[in-house]
Amino acid sequence: MKLQRIEQRQVRNVEHNQMRGNQLARDRGQAMRAEMKANRLERVSTREALRDELRTNRIERLDNGMFVRNANLGTRVVRAEDFSNRARGYGVGGCPPGLMDKGCMPPGQAAKLLGTRFSDAERIVTLGSVPYSVRYLYPDTNDFYYRYGDGYMYRVDRGTSLIDALLPLAFGGYMPGSYFPSSYMNSYVPDYYGLNSFYPASYDYGFGSSYGYGNTCNRYANGVIYQVDCMTGFVENVIPMYAGGYGVGQMLPTGYGYYNVPDQYRSLYYDTSDYGYWYAPGAIYQYDPSSSMITSVAALLSPGFNIGQPLPMGYDVYNVPYDYRATYYDTPSAMYRYNNGNIYQIDPATMLVTAIVASILT
Amino acid sequence: MKTQALTLGLAAILLAAGGCNNKASENRTNAQTPEAQKAAGTKTIAAGLAANGKFMAAAKAAGLDQTLAGAGPYTVLVPDDAAFDKAPAGTFDAKPENRAQLTGILTNMILSGTMLVDDIDKAIDRGKGKALLATMGGTLTATKDGGKTVLTDSKGNKATITQGDEKYSNGVVHHVDAVLMPAKPAAQPPTKAG
Numbered sequence: 001m002k003l004q005r006i007e008q009r010q011v012r013n014v015e016h017n018q019m020r021g022n023q024l025a026r027d028r029g030q031a032m033r034a035e036m037k038a039n040r041l042e043r044v045s046t047r048e049a050l051r052d053e054l055r056t057n058r059i060e061r062l063d064n065g066m067f068v069r070n071a072n073l074g075t076r077v078v079r080a081e082d083f084s085n086r087a088r089g090y091g092v093g094g095c096p097p098g099l100m101d102k103g104c105m106p107p108g109q110a111a112k113l114l115g116t117r118f119s120d121a122e123r124i125v126t127l128g129s130v131p132y133s134v135r136y137l138y139p140d141t142n143d144f145y146y147r148y149g150d151g152y153m154y155r156v157d158r159g160t161s162l163i164d165a166l167l168p169l170a171f172g173g174y175m176p177g178s179y180f181p182s183s184y185m186n187s188y189v190p191d192y193y194g195l196n197s198f199y200p201a202s203y204d205y206g207f208g209s210s211y212g213y214g215n216t217c218n219r220y221a222n223g224v225i226y227q228v229d230c231m232t233g234f235v236e237n238v239i240p241m242y243a244g245g246y247g248v249g250q251m252l253p254t255g256y257g258y259y260n261v262p263d264q265y266r267s268l269y270y271d272t273s274d275y276g277y278w279y280a281p282g283a284i285y286q287y288d289p290s291s292s293m294i295t296s297v298a299a300l301l302s303p304g305f306n307i308g309q310p311l312p313m314g315y316d317v318y319n320v321p322y323d324y325r326a327t328y329y330d331t332p333s334a335m336y337r338y339n340n341g342n343i344y345q346i347d348p349a350t351m352l353v354t355a356i357v358a359s360i361l362t
Numbered sequence: 363m364k365t366q367a368l369t370l371g372l373a374a375i376l377l378a379a380g381g382c383n384n385k386a387s388e389n390r391t392n393a394q395t396p397e398a399q400k401a402a403g404t405k406t407i408a409a410g411l412a413a414n415g416k417f418m419a420a421a422k423a424a425g426l427d428q429t430l431a432g433a434g435p436y437t438v439l440v441p442d443d444a445a446f447d448k449a450p451a452g453t454f455d456a457k458p459e460n461r462a463q464l465t466g467i468l469t470n471m472i473l474s475g476t477m478l479v480d481d482i483d484k485a486i487d488r489g490k491g492k493a494l495l496a497t498m499g500g501t502l503t504a505t506k507d508g509g510k511t512v513l514t515d516s517k518g519n520k521a522t523i524t525q526g527d528e529k530y531s532n533g534v535v536h537h538v539d540a541v542l543m544p545a546k547p548a549a550q551p552p553t554k555a556g
């Protein structure tokens with residue numbers, strides 16, 4: 001009898017423990033759900049903040065562009081004003097189709113100069129010698145020489161004096177204020193080292209489908225990212241990339257007449273009377289202030305990390321510079337990776353970027 | 363007398379033009395700010411690689427010679443001259459119209475930070491036989507083959523590190539026996555607007 005009671009008590013204890021365990025599991029589940037909810041909310045607010053920031057930046061960039069175009073301040077603006085008195089390439093001066101009669105030259109019209117005599121072309125467009133700083137990129141030979149103007153580099157055959165080649169100096173030719181061709185609207189930003197996540201197809205919830213906040217979409221053509229109105233293709237912003245082929249010997253668009261080098265590189269690359277510096281995804285460019293032509297690539301940059309983001313694909317290998325290896329080496333509790341002037345700490349368990357631990361350029 | 367004066371005048375013009383060209387080349391070699399030169403150190407990758415080699419010739423045509431003389435640090439995969447010769451004709455042509463393609467190829471062989479061969483090998487071991495490396499223009503896969511470190515591009519081209527860990531003040535160079543190509547050729551500017 002006593003034995004039976006003991007057995008019954010044991011069974012009750014087991015059941016009780018089980019219930020208690022279930023209760024704990026439920027509590028844990030609730031806590032986890034609450035945490036996930038908090039994380040979700042945080043992600044949403046971060047995304048909203050990011051979106052707001054992007055939007056502000058874009059507006060600021062556009063404002064700056066307008067300001068530079070209109071305010072007539074500083075050497076670069078003076079340069080822009082100089083150009084404004086001449087016929088310009090469609091891709092250089094931000095000249096929309098409706099203003100062609102005010103001095104802009106669309107690519108189709110420029111193409112008509114192919115095969116014409118150089119002296120005849122000079123009556124239509126203002127052509128100048130290639131600036132010394134980029135002459136090594138367009139070297140004169142016994143067969144031909146180069147002249148530039150209106151957003152194009154013209155190659156002239158010495159034997160016939162005919163223009164035998166035309167190279168666009170701006171990137172593809174679609175500037176803020178113009179319309180992106182509908183045939184390119186399905187051309188998304190490539191996935192080179194995660195660029196498509198930095199410049200998603202749209203900025204809507206989930207960063208996936210077609211239409212986003214302010215109706216802005218990212219599209220890609222010929223080495224350049226275009227932020228366009230999803231419906232109309234109206235170009236709001238232009239973001240050239242070095243790895244996409246936008247580089248030396250080409251011109252900065254006048255809309256980018258402001259210094260935008262990332263903070264950690266500013267002590268190294270600052271504007272001087274001989275050279276200016278300008279940042280676009282992938283590179284810090286050095287350019288000749290008198291012609292706006294890119295003379296060299298001062299530094300190559302990758303898209304960078306944000307604190308809290310997962311470590312992007314492709315950073316499997318430890319890459320910390322020599323002088324910092326004694327301090328920042330991988331351990332089971334922390335990993336370190338270098339990127340764009342900074343050393344980042346990564347949590348090996350979650351593979352999230354947790355902190356910037358050193359900035360090696362400042 | 364008149365002819366003589368004309369000749370002298372012409373000579374003066376030519377001398378002036380020559381002087382300008384010299385100025386241009388001076389600008390090219392001293393283009394960096396003093397701070398950038400100091401950060402890059404004395405023996406940079408650009409200074410260490412053979413100036414007459416095919417890699418530096420291609421780098422100059424893409425405006426990357428200044429980059430490799432800059433602060434960095436970078437890890438650069440340098441194909442030997444024989445590897446350049448094996449590439450399809452015209453791949454490394456320095457003509458302006460080929461510059462976009464050249465840029466895409468070279469940036470696919472430059473990586474951010476300092477990666478020694480030992481670092482790559484350790485990552486391969488951790489990754490159970492392979493590691494992914496983000497380059498400035500794409501992604502490479504690293505594996506081991508017969509004790510040597512092999513890098514494969516997205517098209518399946520393989521390059522073996524023949525001489526690694528050549529250290530410079532602004533990074534490290536690994537010599538490889540083949541050219542690695544980017545995912546797709548960099549697009550050329552459109553011939554006409556849509």
